[in-house]
Amino acid sequence: MARWVGGSAAGPQVRAFIDLDEPVGLLMIGVVHHLGDDDDPAAVVAGYRDALAGGSYLFLSHYLDRGAATAELEETLLAHRGTGRFRSRAETSAYFGGLASVPPGLSYAAMWRGRRCSQAASTPASVWSPAGSAARRRASHPG
Template identity: 40%
Template sequence: MEHADRPAWAPGDVDLGRPSIARVYDYWLGGAHNFAVDRAVGDKVLGDVPVLKNVILNHRAFLRRAVRYLLARGIRQFLDLGSGIPTVGNVHEIAQAVDPTAKVVYVDIDPVAVAHSRAILTGNESVAVLQTDVRDARGVLKSPEVRDLLDFDRPIAVLMVALLHFVPDSDDPGGIVAAYRDAIPPGSYLALSHAGYEEGEWDPAWDEAKGVYNRGVSEMTYRTKRELEAFFAGFDLVEPGVARLPLWHPESPDDVDGNSAHFLGFGAMGRKP
């Protein structure tokens, strides 16, 4: 791609001719930070698994509802783990529309996502972007980006939206959650969404869909509702507990449809006492 075709928000060290998972997600979410090569990959995956776009949109809708819920309870600090590109309906836009002083740290391992994020967020002194592996909780929490922006004497919301289903059991996702839980002060929250199902309702078609996703996007792990509840050890679950994504604090009838009770994914929030 010629330099003249590179938009101002696209960092010069990012190869615009190669697809990026972060930009594919941006495309699926209706964002503008993607290119033809990303859209081609996104359309191929959606052609094989058409329901995937609805799944992605529901995780994003949960993020928006969770941030609004937290803002209504006075939370003004957010640690968004596995954030991707801060595209449509992102955390800092929602939070700073309510309180311009709200602080957000975005964390992602993908250098493309981080480069785009830093370019987009230039000049916003209440937002920081950190490139590292969220599994390294100690590294995240000790980073200058986190320590310089977030006040650990005040409640912090840790966001793990559509994150832990990319962390295999061998990497101890429960231990990762616990490391962040132990570091944040009382009154803090954890908001989490995850691909999953109720015990006893497994559908073999879900394996086929996961296989297509694994080949086209990234390896993922389904977990049961009971396994997700275990991630909230040490937190008081907010009602209604671990719920199907569309059924967690819907804001309008449009958030819920006839398939919501069988949605392949859950959302939940817990408060650290």
């Protein structure tokens, strides 16, 4: 999938199925952390994000680098699966570019269901995979 994702969001393969002139919801769940640094994940996400029409949403999840707490896990994923990069909160936030954050913003999965992290089950996703959603605002129409 990473190779196809690197294609053009505005290309004919995408436009044959999705009308990017209309608002859409772009779900990048479990995708971006499988792109290595050589794949330039920021450019891949930007290519899709920037093609979104006003009123569209981007929802993205990513493994969160928590230093020593996740270093061994990342090393294991890379050694045995070849993918599974952990990136900082700042790197993950940057994928949303200039889109308007949707509450609760870039937060752990449990926060999206209205629970505090301390109330959430201690699952890998609740500990090291935050997700966020942002919207491209519709263009203002002169009234």
